[in-house]
Amino acid sequence: MKSKLTNEQVAERLQKQFGEHIKSVETPYDFLTIEVDAAKLYDIIFWLKTDSELQISFLTNLGGVHYPDSEGREFAIVYHLQSMVNNFRLRLKAFVSKENTEVDSIVDIYAGANWMERETFDFYGITFNGHPDMRRILNEDSMDYFPMRKEYHLEDATREDKDDRFFGR
Amino acid sequence: MGKIEDLQVINGEGYQLSSLEKVIASARANSVWPLPFATSCCGIEYMATMGSNYDLARFGMERMSFSPRQADLLIVAGTISKKLAPVLKQVYEQMAEPKWVLSVGACASSGGIFDTYSVLQGIDRVIPVDVYVPGCPPRPEQIIDGIMKIHEMVKHESLRRRYSDEYKSLLNSYNIESNEE
Numbered sequence: 126m127k128s129k130l131t132n133e134q135v136a137e138r139l140q141k142q143f144g145e146h147i148k149s150v151e152t153p154y155d156f157l158t159i160e161v162d163a164a165k166l167y168d169i170i171f172w173l174k175t176d177s178e179l180q181i182s183f184l185t186n187l188g189g190v191h192y193p194d195s196e197g198r199e200f201a202i203v204y205h206l207q208s209m210v211n212n213f214r215l216r217l218k219a220f221v222s223k224e225n226t227e228v229d230s231i232v233d234i235y236a237g238a239n240w241m242e243r244e245t246f247d248f249y250g251i252t253f254n255g256h257p258d259m260r261r262i263l264n265e266d267s268m269d270y271f272p273m274r275k276e277y278h279l280e281d282a283t284r285e286d287k288d289d290r291f292f293g294r
Numbered sequence: 295m296g297k298i299e300d301l302q303v304i305n306g307e308g309y310q311l312s313s314l315e316k317v318i319a320s321a322r323a324n325s326v327w328p329l330p331f332a333t334s335c336c337g338i339e340y341m342a343t344m345g346s347n348y349d350l351a352r353f354g355m356e357r358m359s360f361s362p363r364q365a366d367l368l369i370v371a372g373t374i375s376k377k378l379a380p381v382l383k384q385v386y387e388q389m390a391e392p393k394w395v396l397s398v399g400a401c402a403s404s405g406g407i408f409d410t411y412s413v414l415q416g417i418d419r420v421i422p423v424d425v426y427v428p429g430c431p432p433r434p435e436q437i438i439d440g441i442m443k444i445h446e447m448v449k450h451e452s453l454r455r456r457y458s459d460e461y462k463s464l465l466n467s468y469n470i471e472s473n474e475e
Contacts (some may be wrong), residue, residue, distance in 0.1 A: 264376075
């Protein structure tokens with residue numbers, strides 16, 4: 126089924142509403158991807174949900190990405206949103222630096238974001254301000270690092286039998 | 295039914311002589327109640343081992359004990375994540391002496407292919423293990439071989455072993471308190 130909205134329509138309406146807080150607009154594989162100001166994330170997601178024309182009111186997914194080489198924008202938080210009414214999907218991205226990995230929680234807009242934000246915190250160390258229960262969800266509580274950051278060896282450091290000499294490394 | 299091979303008896307008129315230790319060991323070996331701690335594909339192979347084709351019941355292991363209190367043999371089959379390790383240790387601690395542990399498959403024995411931050415690199419990091427069964431996953435024949443090795447151990451274990459200093463220091467090295475009063 127064709128969408129009732131076009132990428133251009135949505136991008137234009139967002140830019141009109143939020144102006145310079147919209148950093149960039151791309152459409153890879155025809156999937157509207159908008160980078161926004163991390164400080165404005167909450168307002169934008171709330172507006173998208175309540176706007177009577179767009180009605181982008183379903184949170185499909187939320188997660189983090191680590192780009193260790195892009196200075197000042199090491200972490201991306203990616204939101205996949207959907208409008209059931211208009212059959213339209215949208216990807217929102219916001220970047221934060223490794224010194225300040227904090228964004229606003231959207232749990233009071235989408236209750237389903239609760240565990241997703243905890244997972245993002247668990248693996249990337251991105252803190253969501255205003256989250257009712259910001260702690261690890263999948264890994265053990267005593268873990269003292271964020272394993273999906275590209276700063277750590279994937280292999281378990283406590284393992285002794287995998288000696289490099291035997292693996293030609 | 296498992297054989298009572300090593301039990302030497304002297305039969306006389308109205309009496310039968312043997313060593314009590316060997317009688318007890320033989321009885322234990324032929325009625326080991328297993329507690330399956332199955333988390334993944336090795337658990338499926340274990341279920342096949344339990345089924346009528348391979349039939350663990352032949353060895354007096356008809357009853358799976360899902361309560362650690364009534365179990366003699368802890369069979370760990372599958373990947374144990376670090377988060378699950380304290381649970382496994384607690385199950386082991388709740389078992390009454392004498393108790394044995396069979397580690398089934400590469401994951402339980404060494405972490406297997408999951409050489410990663412979230413997986414325990416072998417259950418012998420948290421509990422003592424008696425027999426390791428290699429394989430990814432091992433076939434039911436291999437699991438049965440492991441269980442028969444456990445039976446050998448049970449048959450030849452001294453009744454005093456669980457009170458020995460070596461056994462206590464083994465448990466101490468895992469920070470497990472021995473059940474003894």
